[in-house]
Amino acid sequence: xxxxxxxxxxxxITHAHQWLAEDRRGDPGVSELEVAQVREQLSLAVDRVMSxxxxxxxxxxxxxVKQARGDLPEAIFLLxxxxxxxxxxxxxxxxETEAMAVRRxxxxxxxxxxxxxxxGPTFDYTHRLLDFALxxxxxxxxxxxxxxxxxxxxxxxxxxxxxxxxxxxxxxxRADEAPEPYxxxxxxxxxxxxRDQRLQALARGDEGFLLSLAYSSQRGWGSTHPxxxxxxxGEVAVExxxxxxxxxxxIGEVTLTECTMLSGFAGSAERPPQYTRGYGLTFGHCERKAxxxxxxxxxxxxxxxxxxxxxxxQDEEFVLYHSDNVEASGFVQHLKLSHYVDFQAxxxxxxxxxxxxxxxxxxxxxxxx
Amino acid sequence: xxxxxxxxxxxxxxxxxxxxxxxxxxxxxSAAWDALAEPPTYSALRAPETGLVLVRGxxxxxxxxxxxxxxxxxxxxxxxxxxxxxxGYVAGRDRRHAELAAAVDAMMQAPALRPVVExxxxxxxxxxxxxxxxxAARKAAATKVDFFTMVRTRGPQ
Numbered sequence: 001x002x003x004x005x006x007x008x009x010x011x012x013i014t015h016a017h018q019w020l021a022e023d024r025r026g027d028p029g030v031s032e033l034e035v036a037q038v039r040e041q042l043s044l045a046v047d048r049v050m051s052x053x054x055x056x057x058x059x060x061x062x063x064x065v066k067q068a069r070g071d072l073p074e075a076i077f078l079l080x081x082x083x084x085x086x087x088x089x090x091x092x093x094x095x096e097t098e099a100m101a102v103r104r105x106x107x108x109x110x111x112x113x114x115x116x117x118x119x120g121p122t123f124d125y126t127h128r129l130l131d132f133a134l135x136x137x138x139x140x141x142x143x144x145x146x147x148x149x150x151x152x153x154x155x156x157x158x159x160x161x162x163x164x165x166x167x168x169x170x171x172x173x174r175a176d177e178a179p180e181p182y183x184x185x186x187x188x189x190x191x192x193x194x195r196d197q198r199l200q201a202l203a204r205g206d207e208g209f210l211l212s213l214a215y216s217s218q219r220g221w222g223s224t225h226p227x228x229x230x231x232x233x234g235e236v237a238v239e240x241x242x243x244x245x246x247x248x249x250x251i252g253e254v255t256l257t258e259c260t261m262l263s264g265f266a267g268s269a270e271r272p273p274q275y276t277r278g279y280g281l282t283f284g285h286c287e288r289k290a291x292x293x294x295x296x297x298x299x300x301x302x303x304x305x306x307x308x309x310x311x312x313x314q315d316e317e318f319v320l321y322h323s324d325n326v327e328a329s330g331f332v333q334h335l336k337l338s339h340y341v342d343f344q345a346x347x348x349x350x351x352x353x354x355x356x357x358x359x360x361x362x363x364x365x366x367x368x369x
Numbered sequence: 370x371x372x373x374x375x376x377x378x379x380x381x382x383x384x385x386x387x388x389x390x391x392x393x394x395x396x397x398x399s400a401a402w403d404a405l406a407e408p409p410t411y412s413a414l415r416a417p418e419t420g421l422v423l424v425r426g427x428x429x430x431x432x433x434x435x436x437x438x439x440x441x442x443x444x445x446x447x448x449x450x451x452x453x454x455x456x457g458y459v460a461g462r463d464r465r466h467a468e469l470a471a472a473v474d475a476m477m478q479a480p481a482l483r484p485v486v487e488x489x490x491x492x493x494x495x496x497x498x499x500x501x502x503x504x505a506a507r508k509a510a511a512t513k514v515d516f517f518t519m520v521r522t523r524g525p526q
Contacts, residue, residue: 056440091423094434119512151506172432181434196435203437250388252460281426
C-alpha cells in the first residue's frame, strides 16, 4: 500500500480557532459574560464541572464554562487538563459530613428525622413554568430569603446515626488498619474493584450516564428498590496535615451534596434482615448526580448481599469503564480526526474482496452454463 | 492526629486561627491586613505555591476513606523581621491570601505582635464567618417544613 504522510492545515486551524473565539464572544453588542457572573449565576453548571472535573475551585470551573461556551463536558475536560499541571500536596483527612453546616437536608423515608426536613434553595415544588421576569433587563435583586428567629442547629444527625442503636440500618464499618484508599488518578482500574475505587470513579463519573444507569435500575434492570434515606447539602471543613506542622488544620470549606439510599435486604444465613445503604457524594450542589451515584453504588454492592447480577448497572466493569466522560468523549470524538489511512486500507481491502466476489460469481455462472 | 501532648493547647489555639484565616475570603484578609497601622515586614521562607489536596470522603458517610476529588490549595511560609515564622494553607489560588495568612500566623506566635492582629484580623475574620454561617443557618431554618399531623408520637424507639 502506498503511504503518503500528510502535513498541513495549520493555517486553517488558526483561522478556525479565531472564528471559535469570535463565536464564543457572540454579538459584540451584547455585554461580555464575566467569569464572576458564571461563578455566581450559573453556579450549578460550575458545581457539575467541579464535581466531574474532580477539582474544587469555583473560579477555575467558571472560567472553564466560559471558555467552553457552556459545553460542560468540554469544560470538565479543561479543568481535568489544568489539574495535571499542579503538584499534589497530599490527601485530606476524610471529611465529616455529619458535621456539615446544612443548608438543605431532606429525608423522603423518615418524616420525623431529628433536625427536621430543611428544604434549602431547591427547584423542588417549583412549577417549571418559564419565568419571563428573568428575561427582563435590569431587574431588581430578589428580596433576601426570610430568616428564622432561631438558626438551624448543627450538627444534624444523619439517617444512619438516627437508627444506629437499632441495627435496622446497615452500619458503616471502619477497619482498625485501613489501607490507603485506592486512587484512580495514580493507579489503573482493577477488577474486581473494591468500594473505595468504585466510589471514586462514580464521584468523577458523568451525571448523565449515572442518571441513566440509576433509572434503568429503578425500572427493573438490577433493581435495588431504593428509598431516599437522606439528601444533605452544605459546607464541610477540609482538614489537612501539613508536613511543617504534624497536626491537622482546616484549610478551607467545600460545599458537598450527600445522598443515602436505603434498600431492603431480606437477610441471609449470616446476616439478619436490615436496610442496606447506597452512598453518593459530590462537590457542590449536584443532587441528581448524588442520588444516581447512591443507587449505582448500592447496585454494585451485589456481591456483599448475594444478589444475582445480570443487569448493566450491576456490572462493575461496564459501569466503571464507561462512566468517565473525559475518556468517553475522547474516544468517541477521536473518530473525527484524520483516519485517512485506515479508510484507504479499508477501501483497498473492500475493492479486492468485491473483485474476488464478482470473479467467483462469474466462474459459477460460466460453470452452470 | 499525632501531636505532642505538651503542645496540645498551643496547637489547638494555632489550629483555630489557621482555620479562621483559611476560611476567610481573600479580600477580607487583604483588607484587614492593609488596615493595620504598622504591618511588620516579612520575607518569604517559601514563596506562595498553588497545588492540590486530594479530598477524602467516608464510604457510607462514616466508614473508611475513599478519594472523592481534589481541591486547589495555596501555601506559603514567611519569616518576620523579628524572627518568628508562620505558615499559610488556604483553599483556592490566591497567593496573597496564603502569604498574609502565614504572616498573621507568625505574628500570633510572637507575644509582642499578637495584640496587633488578634483583634483587628483574626477576631474580625471570625466574626464575619460566624455572621455568614448564622445567616445561612437562619435561612435554612426558615425552610424547615412544619408538618400538620394529627398525632406525632412516632420516632426512633
